[in-house]
Amino acid sequence: MFALWLRRAAAYVLRIVLPTSLMSQFIGTLLFGRxxxxxxxxxxxxxxxxxxxxxxxxLSTRDGQSWAHRVMRLQVVDQDSGMPISGSRMGLRELAHLADIVSLGIGFFWPLWDGRGQTFADKIAKTMVIAKI
Incomplete structure (x- = not known):
């Protein structure tokens, strides 16, 4: 069963957006005073x-789940075999999210109407996100 978009978005916010924002603000404050x-x-x-x-x-990926995927009960699997992906493949998928970003964010919303529920990064990495029961 494909993961609901809202759960996927929450996992991305937890593992990428929120930490990036907090860390960049902390470093900016340390280096530039703002x-x-x-x-x-x-x-x-x-x-x-x-x-x-x-x-x-x-690096935190185990059995196709980063720490945020575990919290949101999601799993990233190979689109052909359905097997969980490795940490190195998760890293490539994270890098492929640049396609979602440079498309003005459209790639992040693509799962809402895609038949396989895939972002552009999922299509590039040949992965799918499923709900883990």
Whole structure:
């Protein structure tokens, strides 16, 4: 059974968006005295924090579940075999989420009308997110 979009979105917010935001604000405050440095420095801080959070997500993956997937009772599986993906494959999938981002966010909403419930990253990585009972 495909995972509900709202649960998927919550897992992404928990494992990527929230930690990236908090970490970049903390680093900006330490380095520049304000939580949102402007210009190139602020962009680099956010990009590096995003990369770091993606790596942590991949390293925390067990049986196709990052820590946030476990909390939301979701599992990322291979679209052909249905087997859980590895941490390295989760890392590649996290990197593929750049396609969801550069499409102005449309890729994140794609599961709402896609027959397999896949984001652009899922299509690239050949994965699906299912609800784990």
């Amino acid at each position: 939580s949102s440095p402007e210009g190139t420095a602020g962009t680099w801080i956010v990009c590096l924090c995003l990369l770091f959070c993606g790596i942590v997500s991949a």
